Amino acid sequence: DILQAKSGISVYPNPTANRIYIQGENVLQAELFDLRGRKVKATNQKQIDMSEMGVGTFILKVTTDKNNTKSFKIIKR
Helix, strand or coil: CCEECCCCCEEECCCECCEEEEECCCEEEEEEEECCCCEEEEECCCEEECCCCCCEEEEEEEEECCCCEEEEEEEEC
C-alpha cells in the first residue's frame, strides 16, 4: 500500500516489517515518533530502517524544503 499526499510525498510499504521508503521531491528530513510523542528516529535519507523496533504504530513526520510537513501513520508488524 502506498500513501500519497497532496504534497506529492508517498510512503511505502505500509504496514512494514523492516524498512519504509519515502518518495517525493525536496524531502529534507524525516522523523519517526512513537505514540507517546517521543522521537525514535530522524534522518535526511529517503528510507528508514525499522527492523530493530518492536511491533506497533508510529507517526512519520516528513519535512520538505519549503518547510511544509506531512504526517503518516506507520504500522510496524
